[in-house]
Amino acid sequence: MSATKDIDALIELMAKLPGLGPRSARRAVLHLIRKRGLLMTPLADLMTEVAAGARECLNCGNIGTADICDICNANKRANGQICVVEDVADLWALERSGVFKGRYHVLGGTLSALDGVGPEDLSIPRLVDRISSEDVTEVILALNATIDGQTTAHYIADQLEGRVVLTSLAQGVPIGGELDYLDDGTISAALTARKTV
């Protein structure tokens, strides 16, 4: 490789991003070098800023730039509904559909006997706390339609039964599919037609 050490190191780091391999990382780095003023410098500056500022919301687990995220801070979103998702990517997917007006709770994964993930490894205890502290009336279980996702949904439903109305996303979520990959229309339809567990 004729490029200098820094460029080689940059290619190596870029190849660690999901969706990029060594080959596409090289193309991306070449593209960045060609547009270093317009793209590379602003990108580097933004990354530095986000790396310094980004943190998980202490309440819901969403990613933002403050200890409590914008959604948890917004009073108009305290409508008694909490939507439980596995991952921040799922929260973003639901927000893009624009249908849900309540708050979220990000679990940070699913229960998995195989990987040794128990309820205490996820933020399920904090969810149970939030039910009383935030006057929650409805919990929407928006977990992925995978076996682990549905196992987790059943566990949470058991924990919260009788305390709140429990709903799950309506049909429309394909079996085995993952929320983050769905189109916004399907997510809207599934949220609108949600049904009692």
Added chain:
Amino acid sequence: MSATKDIDALIELMAKLPGLGPRSARRAVLHLIRKRGLLMTPLADLMTEVAAGARECLNCGNIGTADICDICNANKRANGQICVVEDVADLWALERSGVFKGRYHVLGGTLSALDGVGPEDLSIPRLVDRISSEDVTEVILALNATIDGQTTAHYIADQLEGRVVLTSLAQGVPIGGELDYLDDGTISAALTARKTV
């Protein structure tokens, strides 16, 4: 979108990289935020450094961190051979194969009547100058096996005929294929079996 402005802006910039769309940019940014200490900060620092330091070699057009690149500076690579490529990505592909020991000349594109790219838009005049100033005995035309690439190769061959030995890559380069996408073995074979134009 619930993420703050900086994160949204970062996703938008990442989506401009070749190989990443809005969806994969979101996944990449989430991955970066989760690994902000281990991946995001070093990546941002390296980008800043490369953006400040990277430049095109004044002699051959390769990308490096000095006015004259490592290959043009290396005396042992002044063996009288110049390998002409369209793009820095092609130069990197040839360097990975490790067979070629001479110098390069990056054209920066191909002649194209349709896009209005003439010989003066590429670095063909500088290539002609280098033939005498660097005592070049052989020019290897390693252009892509596309119509534009071969048209450009013919034009360069016309310009240099009688002054140097002109060779082109051997069969092994698939018709319509692009150098940067070939495996190293095919590139080695094609370089080793190059033939006189």
